[in-house]
Amino acid sequence: MSEEILMNVTPMESRVALVENGILQEVVVERERSRGIVGNIYRGKVVRVLPGMQAAFVDIGLDKASFIHVGDLEAGDASTEEPDIRLLLREGQSLLVQVVKDPLGTKGARLTGHLSVSSRYLVYMPKNNHIGISNRIEDSARQNLLKSGLADALAEVMTEPEDKVMQAGYIIRTAAEFSDYHDFVADVRYLKRLWRALQKKMAAPTVPALIYEDLNVCERTMRDFVYPELEKIRVDSHSVYERLIKFAKEFIPEFVDKIEVYDSSRPIFDLFSVEDEITKALGRKVQLKSGGSLVIDQTEAMTTIDVNTGTFVGKRNLEETIFKTNLEAATALARQLRLRNLGGIIIIDFIDMKSEEHQRQTLRTLEKAVEKDKTTSHVGGFSDLGLVQMTRKRTRESLEHVLSESCYVCDGRGSIKSAETVCSEIFREILREARAYENSRLLVLASQSVVDRLIDEDAGVVADLQELLDKQIEFQVEPVYTQEQFDVVLS
Numbered sequence: 001m002s003e004e005i006l007m008n009v010t011p012m013e014s015r016v017a018l019v020e021n022g023i024l025q026e027v028v029v030e031r032e033r034s035r036g037i038v039g040n041i042y043r044g045k046v047v048r049v050l051p052g053m054q055a056a057f058v059d060i061g062l063d064k065a066s067f068i069h070v071g072d073l074e075a076g077d078a079s080t081e082e083p084d085i086r087l088l089l090r091e092g093q094s095l096l097v098q099v100v101k102d103p104l105g106t107k108g109a110r111l112t113g114h115l116s117v118s119s120r121y122l123v124y125m126p127k128n129n130h131i132g133i134s135n136r137i138e139d140s141a142r143q144n145l146l147k148s149g150l151a152d153a154l155a156e157v158m159t160e161p162e163d164k165v166m167q168a169g170y171i172i173r174t175a176a177e178f179s180d181y182h183d184f185v186a187d188v189r190y191l192k193r194l195w196r197a198l199q200k201k202m203a204a205p206t207v208p209a210l211i212y213e214d215l216n217v218c219e220r221t222m223r224d225f226v227y228p229e230l231e232k233i234r235v236d237s238h239s240v241y242e243r244l245i246k247f248a249k250e251f252i253p254e255f256v257d258k259i260e261v262y263d264s265s266r267p268i269f270d271l272f273s274v275e276d277e278i279t280k281a282l283g284r285k286v287q288l289k290s291g292g293s294l295v296i297d298q299t300e301a302m303t304t305i306d307v308n309t310g311t312f313v314g315k316r317n318l319e320e321t322i323f324k325t326n327l328e329a330a331t332a333l334a335r336q337l338r339l340r341n342l343g344g345i346i347i348i349d350f351i352d353m354k355s356e357e358h359q360r361q362t363l364r365t366l367e368k369a370v371e372k373d374k375t376t377s378h379v380g381g382f383s384d385l386g387l388v389q390m391t392r393k394r395t396r397e398s399l400e401h402v403l404s405e406s407c408y409v410c411d412g413r414g415s416i417k418s419a420e421t422v423c424s425e426i427f428r429e430i431l432r433e434a435r436a437y438e439n440s441r442l443l444v445l446a447s448q449s450v451v452d453r454l455i456d457e458d459a460g461v462v463a464d465l466q467e468l469l470d471k472q473i474e475f476q477v478e479p480v481y482t483q484e485q486f487d488v489v490l491s
Contacts, residue, residue, distance in 0.1 A: 009237035014217050017274050024277040026338045030217040037099045038395050039214030045207045046093045056089050061208035064108035072112040102396050119187040120251045121176035128169040136174045153184035236262040292325040302345040322351045323358045334369030343394025409482045417484050419453045429488045434469045439490045441472045446486040451475045
């Protein structure tokens with residue numbers, strides 16, 4: 001399978017695209033003025049404790065207060081029941097926290113007190129005392145080999161008395177599956193230097209304060225998403241290219257030769273139609289090759305995906321047609337989840353299947369498709385209503401929320417009142433005004449579509465109203481008004 005990463009860098013934003021076999025699979029957009037803060041460590045101040053929710057709001061210097069639950073606090077023995085949060089936090093208290101979820105919509109950032117910092121192959125968690133390994137590395141012999149290699153690396157690097165506390169608290173990342181002792185030595189030395197520097201910053205009394213800022217999107221991609229199967233990394237900025245080469249030489253020297261600077265006059269995201277795919281990913285409807293379709297709707301509570309047969313009529317019978325459409329939809333929607341970065345609760349309404357075997361195969365196809373996704377997800381079975389519920393970890397805003405904003409006309413509803421409905425509202429307002437004030441003339445200000453209806457289809461109603469009220473009713477088009485806006489003024 002051919003895989004490569006494309007990086008488009010401008011002064012305003014950086015974009016990273018993962019392409020597999022010429023098809024866009026994932027895209028990350030990071031704006032300079034609104035960079036994601038997941039992974040950042042802050043010294044914050046508790047501004048409010050909520051005993052009823054076992055949570056607290058913490059000021060870390062953002063516009064909105066951030067949120068931390070008692071389960072995310074360092075509270076000693078994890079085997080005991082959750083303590084009363086009032087025993088752990090008080091208003092005005094200083095607290096070291098790390099962001100695990102960006103601010104989403106009206107919600108502030110989600111925080112944890114369990115700090116961690118990452119390198120290419122390891123995650124160091126200073127408050128833990130064990131060595132873990134990624135669930136994606138399933139081979140037990142490989143697990144034992146990696147743990148042994150890490151133990152040897154720790155024994156070599158952590159030689160000073162103050163290093164004793166850093167001899168445990170590590171997770172071996174998926175990227176380390178084929179690494180060796182020397183790779184771990186380099187990572188442990190890096191984490192040691194990094195943590196020593198952070199400890200000095202943590203000693204400062206300033207609150208709120210940024211202690212540690214995670215890498216930018218390009219360097220973060222090099223750290224987290226570069227693996228042996230990757231063929232090349234193309235970047236269209238010479239300065240970023242130099243930074244990535246320096247980063248690769250220090251942490252992943254085997255990938256230095258795979259990094260290329262893109263000099264063509266053709267925009268880098270025009271390769272593999274990446275730009276077009278991003279535009280399509282902002283739409284509700286996704287066409288399937290067979291003629292079927294997916295309809296994807298995001299709400300604050302969940303994302304729903306509806307599968308339709310569309311123009312696909314099949315060749316044998318209805319059940320076979322439905323089954324083939326659902327199989328294709330399962331693969332396509334897994335890609336859409338990655339591409340659109342959809343997270344939280346996801347409800348999938350496959351076309352109803354009578355055969356339990358077809359349901360099992362559809363579910364297995366979906367599970368296999370989401371295995372490629374590095375973001376943690378869980379797929380449930382079919383419910384009694386024929387729906388599939390799944391979850392996907394949400395840490396950053398979806399592609400739609402990054403690139404779009406609510407429509408100012410409909411305020412995000414997706415529909416507006418019809419001209420007929422607005423005309424009825426205008427007639428009611430005219431009656432209200434006529435009864436409240438003594439005047440002989442009323443002026444209605446409205447949009448072009450509404451005024452057109454008032455002087456055409458509803459002209460008879462207007463005439464009857466003028467006769468009933470014994471008042472002159474006039475209309476004026478206001479170009480800046482939306483279809484729902486109007487005013488009835490005395491004149």
